Amino acid sequence: MASDCEVLSATCVRPQTTNSMQAETPVEQHRSPNWDKPYLVGCKRVFDVVVSALFLLTLAPLFAVLAALVKTTSRGDVFYRWQVVGQGGSPFTGYKFRSMHANADELKAQLEPLNEMSGPVFKLTNDPRVTGVGTWMRRYSLDELPQLYSVLKGDMSLVGPRPPLVSEYVRFTEYQKQKLAVKPGITCLWQVSGRNDVKDFDEWVKLDLDYIRRWTLMLDLKILVRTASEVFAGSGK
Numbered sequence: 582m583a584s585d586c587e588v589l590s591a592t593c594v595r596p597q598t599t600n601s602m603q604a605e606t607p608v609e610q611h612r613s614p615n616w617d618k619p620y621l622v623g624c625k626r627v628f629d630v631v632v633s634a635l636f637l638l639t640l641a642p643l644f645a646v647l648a649a650l651v652k653t654t655s656r657g658d659v660f661y662r663w664q665v666v667g668q669g670g671s672p673f674t675g676y677k678f679r680s681m682h683a684n685a686d687e688l689k690a691q692l693e694p695l696n697e698m699s700g701p702v703f704k705l706t707n708d709p710r711v712t713g714v715g716t717w718m719r720r721y722s723l724d725e726l727p728q729l730y731s732v733l734k735g736d737m738s739l740v741g742p743r744p745p746l747v748s749e750y751v752r753f754t755e756y757q758k759q760k761l762a763v764k765p766g767i768t769c770l771w772q773v774s775g776r777n778d779v780k781d782f783d784e785w786v787k788l789d790l791d792y793i794r795r796w797t798l799m800l801d802l803k804i805l806v807r808t809a810s811e812v813f814a815g816s817g818k
Contacts, residue, residue: 612762613796624798629739633732640726647678647723655712657683660727665744668764672747673736676727680715681708700782701752702745720815728767740801741766742789757782760789763796773807 615621648659663675682688688710689703698704711719718724731737737744744765745753770788771779779785792800 612793615796615798616763616793621798625738625801626735628798628801629732632739633729636726637729637733643723644726647718647726650714651679654714655679655682664747665765666747666750666761667736667744668761670750670758670761673731675731675736675744678718678724678727680712680718680724681710682712685710698780698782701749701757702782702785703749704780722812725767732767736764738764738766740768740792740804742769742792743771757786760786760793763793768804768808770804773804773811 651659657679659679661677661679661681663677665673665675667673692705692708692710693703695705696703697706715724728737732739741764742760744761750758750761770792771785774788779788
């Protein structure tokens with residue numbers, strides 16, 4: 582398979598993690614001028630609304646099946662209420678199909694020593710908190726589908742930096758907070774640039790800032806196409 586930087590050759594620059602990252606010029610001074618063009622931002626929003634509404638309607642039967650699987654295979658609510666931070670540091674509640682056991686948040690502290698991601702976020706391959714159905718849903722990113730509602734509401738976009746948990750955001754450096762200069766998204770450059778291999782959070786942030794600095798509607802389309810490929814390949818964890 583070609584590298585993700587080759588797939589998105591015109592838009593993706595493989596980040597180089599250095600100790601001087603936080604000294605970089607604020608993203609506001611280097612973000613794409615397209616963010617300041619109301620008609621382009623408006624087109625992005627219209628696309629978000631149309632696509633999210635269409636998918637919410639057409640995937641309703643799948644939502645029902647997934648909800649039944651979650652509810653009948655483990656105790657707890659169907660949806661996980663995701664307390665995250667959006668554009669400009671504004672908190673909001675997002676939703677996912679619950680892929681972990683109901684007491685997953687309480688168990689997280691015990692697993693912190695096993696964290697595979699440097700920085701304020703938590704990532705763990707073969708996380709014991711994930712249910713059997715959750716493992717399958719995560720493989721194909723099906724647990725993420727309820728985020729389409731957040732896109733329709735306007736809290737998120739289809740494409741944009743992934744929103745951090747509130748508990749993660751409070752530990753962000755000023756450099757890391759720059760990723761929230763724009764509306765967060767369901768998918769982003771990180772997710773199509775070897776996300777399972779990125780172990781340094783600053784490298785993840787570097788990809789988010791690269792997206793902000795290079796944003797075009799065509800880049801969004803390229804990321805969405807690449808995301809669809811990743812989903813059908815079952816590359817999620």
